[in-house]
Amino acid sequence: MTLFYRITAGLFIAFTFSACFKAPFTHVADAKLNRIDTTYHGVDADIEELINPYREGIEAEMNEVIGYSTQEYVKSRPESALGNIAADMLFSYTKNVLNEQVDLAVLNFGGLRAPLPRGPISKGKVYELMPFDNSVTILELNPEQLNQLAQHIISKGGEPIGGEGTVALGNFPEGARFYFSNFNASQKKVYRVVTSNYMADGGDNYYMFVNAIERHDLDVLLRDVFLERIKNTTSESLPLKGQVEGRIEMNPPMKVK
Secondary structure (H helix, E strand, C coil), X not given: CCHHHHHHXXXXXXXXXXXXXXXCCCXXXXXXXXXXXXXXXXXCHXXXXXXXXXXXXXXXXXXXXXXXXXCCECCCCCCCHXXXXXXXXXXXXXHXXXXXXXXXXXXXXXXXXXXXXXXXXXXXXXXXXXXXXXXXXXXXXXXXXXXXXXXXXXXXXXXXXXCCCCEEEEEECCEEEEEECCCCHHHCCCEEEEEEHHHHCCHHHCHHHHCCCEEEEEEEEHHHHHHHHHHHHCCCXXXXXXXXXXXXXXXXXXXXX
């Protein structure tokens, strides 16, 4: 067995058993450099025999079809159908599954890592879309923090946003601001925003989230939100649909009554 495969096998077995046994131990050994032969491209039968049962199980799970789409959805700025779909899934899951009242869903453009394909959507494609273990967080913002959020999204060139009814963000000469069709934003004192724990921690410079009035971390992964929404709200006869709707207007300003 080559050195490369010995190391691979050792790492595989170590990680496998470390997940089962948590007892701490201390071991002292002299370190030395071992060079790996990177020119070797063969397949070791022993390693393949060890890995195959796990590989086959994972492949079967990742290839499970959970939904359907009428077209390929890719991300773009300032707005994209993929971003709208993702934000809407987060909003609807928070409201309809978690029974939490929220006004706005916000995700970061960089967090969506792959497109969703046309036709059958497998579980693996959702893992490609959201490979990170980011979880759902609900934040309560005051009007000033909401305005800071609006300005920051515009400064970044747009981010996925969603909500109930029409939710839009316009870049006006007097400053960026949100528009909500189901309530008068200027009359509210607290806004509930659902996002990721990464953004809530200040990721991508969302500093206004760090200073939120209240923070509620939920034990739900964003990836599981997307998996549940695609599986339970789409089918071959009711495929996933999304479009660009003018949710974010950079220039010229959005016309709001």
